Amino acid sequence: MMDVLTESSTTVHRDAIPEERTLLIVDDDKSFLQRIAKAIEGRGFEVTIAESVAEGLRQVERDAPAFAVVDMRLGDGNGLDVISALKRRRPEARGIIMTGYGNIATAVTAVKLGAVDYLAKPVDADDVVAALLAQDRKDIDPPENPMSADRVRWEHIQRIYELCGRNVSETARRLNMHRRTLQRILAKRAPR
Template sequence: MTDDELGAERDRTLLLVDDDAPFVNRLARAMEKRGFEPQTAMSVAEGKAKAEMAPPAFAVVDLRLGDGSGLDVVEALRERRADCRIVVLTGYGAIATAVAAVKLGAVDYLAKPADADEIAKALLSRGEILPPPPENPMSADRVRWEHIQRVYEQCNRNISETARRLNMHRRTLQRILAKRSPR
């Protein structure tokens, strides 16, 4: 291990960004019991501000926040501290957003509900072990939804441009994006 990695292992500061107050408070208490020093933020703006003031060694960021995308917080964290180990946590899992999160610097992407043990393992793992393959393949509806999400991310989350590229009406696309992913 390099000196930077050893320093990161000793530094257990953790930023939790989620707009679900009861969840983020429970997670903060659970992560504190696991040796982390958590701070919480309830919005993109608050998360970015805390990342600017004191960039943490670890972060758990919800993808969808009330005032925007958690990916903006991931980007801010990565700019301020390159060695920050970030896990994106979401109830709206999609391949496109997972890829976008990893490209921005997240080390893992977990779907809610994830417990504190899973989150701690993801934060501390070095990624040597691949997860097992899925039990069930994706449905055709899910594949379509994933494709739409991928194009949406490639268009920098611009609905009009995504609709143009997919050759669909913008309002139809907005309705699809507002729904949860099919199973």
Template sequence: MEAQVSTFSPQGMLMPPEDNTLLIVDDDKAFLQRLARAMEARGFDVEAAASVEEGLASLKRRPPAFAVVDMRLDDGNGIDVIATLKEVRPESRAVVLTGYGNIATAVSAVKIGAVDYLAKPADADDVYNALTASPNDKAPPPENPMSADRVRWEHIQRVYELCNRNVSETARRLNMHRRTLQRILAKRAPK
């Protein structure tokens, strides 16, 4: 299979090559459908998958030139999809989406070959810009970054999930009183 070469527009944006196949893997079905429609409107030939298993089957059937993959899926980790994609089609460009953003997972995603890492909710313009950006461009600062309270809440939720939803173990690892943690977990996510 011959690699398709992308070209750059006068503004420095990477123009999609003739092979504009895009795989989107996300277990949030409403978000998946909206993003798929939006990316089709931007000229991509989209295939959608709602799980790691569906994503792996799709990329083995037809390895895409581009991929957008959620980090946490019901049946596993989106990093597995990107790792397999990079084995099958090394020149592909992948973006990782996640609601549980932290530095360790961002580093893992980039190490396996993701070109960018976006926190949810990312809109179609953010995804398109990440997929088509020149490799030398620096990402612009986010328009609406998460508040400090939201970042704290996301971190607590991530540690809680990693501890298999065990409140006592999570409290111990976060060096926090168990009842304080229970009150935080009972509240909704801050804006």
């Protein structure tokens, strides 16, 4: 009887949310980084920031936090490397990947590497804290103002355009889209 109780309490402990409120935020957008760090500090977290994968990895090695919020694409690499290192150093840590260029394959990879959630930018502090502290996906309320389908499409086109070195012809070819149609989309402002 005692073995059953011990094992079930171990399972609960492993899945439990850490009581310690240390948080590492890694993002190369300095103004966003400072704004989100200040907002999350106001919600009871002790926040450390990093502006690159290398800096994030050093922070994890120095003192692995209980939580991490990491941008997917950083100037010196992939934010998934920080999540992976954090999970190796502190398996119970909870990490979130955020990105302006969301896709299903990346979300699946992030979860396999130990991220508890995947948030599309722009995000606010309430969304981040809710995702960090949710016991499971059912606890998370849907966002009040999610990106529209038009905005998601526009973000995807912008991502492919950037990956193609801002080459319209190559982007149109990869998106299987007429070049003029793509030029019209690129000339418009981002939808809301």
